[in-house]
Amino acid sequence: xxxxxxxxAIKLREKGKSYSEILKKVPVCKSTLSLWLxxxxxxxxxxxxxxxxxxxxxxxxxxxxxxRKRIERTKLIIEEAKKESKILFKNPLFLSGLMLYWAEGKxxxxxxxxxxxxxxxxxxxxKWFRLICKVPEEKFRISLHIHELHCRKNIEKYWxxxxxxxxxxxxxxxxxxxxxxxxxxxxxxxxxxxxxCNKDLFRKIKGxxxxxxxxxxx
Numbered sequence: 001x002x003x004x005x006x007x008x009a010i011k012l013r014e015k016g017k018s019y020s021e022i023l024k025k026v027p028v029c030k031s032t033l034s035l036w037l038x039x040x041x042x043x044x045x046x047x048x049x050x051x052x053x054x055x056x057x058x059x060x061x062x063x064x065x066x067x068r069k070r071i072e073r074t075k076l077i078i079e080e081a082k083k084e085s086k087i088l089f090k091n092p093l094f095l096s097g098l099m100l101y102w103a104e105g106k107x108x109x110x111x112x113x114x115x116x117x118x119x120x121x122x123x124x125x126x127k128w129f130r131l132i133c134k135v136p137e138e139k140f141r142i143s144l145h146i147h148e149l150h151c152r153k154n155i156e157k158y159w160x161x162x163x164x165x166x167x168x169x170x171x172x173x174x175x176x177x178x179x180x181x182x183x184x185x186x187x188x189x190x191x192x193x194x195x196x197c198n199k200d201l202f203r204k205i206k207g208x209x210x211x212x213x214x215x216x217x218x
Contacts (some may be wrong), residue, residue, distance in 0.1 A: 002028065006036045010163050013037045016046035018053065081207025082214070088132070088213055097128030098208055110203070112196035115145075119162045122192045126163045133205075135196050143171040146190030159192050171195075 009026045019033060026033070042050070079127050100121070106113035114125050129135045140176040146155060160167050173190075 013040045077203040078207035081204040082211035085211025098100040110199040115193040117191045143193040146176045
């Protein structure tokens, strides 16, 4: 019997160490360790500490596992999108919409957001999201930003007609204070943002962009 190792294991257990912590310092099989420590009684305080550490470790392990899954899923979606880009490359709607999103769209935090004050560009991009990205109608959210000087009652209705999205899917209009130096422009209708909460679509667009760049730079 490994008396030295057994005494070391017992001493560590009496200090409130977990089996996994002891095994790192006493390299024996777990069944042997259980046999050695079966008569060691822990205090209520030690048991509570072990329970807390165990829960924290489970949360940490779960977070790491989820992170690995996210990384693997992201890689898979990007690789599939790169392959798709070869097929979609000759589609003018796909290519022009991708370039516009690359130039004007949000490219961080895995968030889909395209903003512009030009109604024709917004109309074009909502079409791109519908036909190329296959975004379901209920997933669209519209956010409006406008200066106080240009604010009017029918501004939401105006943009709803442009994007053909229900007013129920509009966020509250964000009104910016206007300095006295601004002149009122009756043709200005604020900035419209098309928002889609879909991380997988964000990753797909990234993959499309990488694929298209590879084709162009050949």
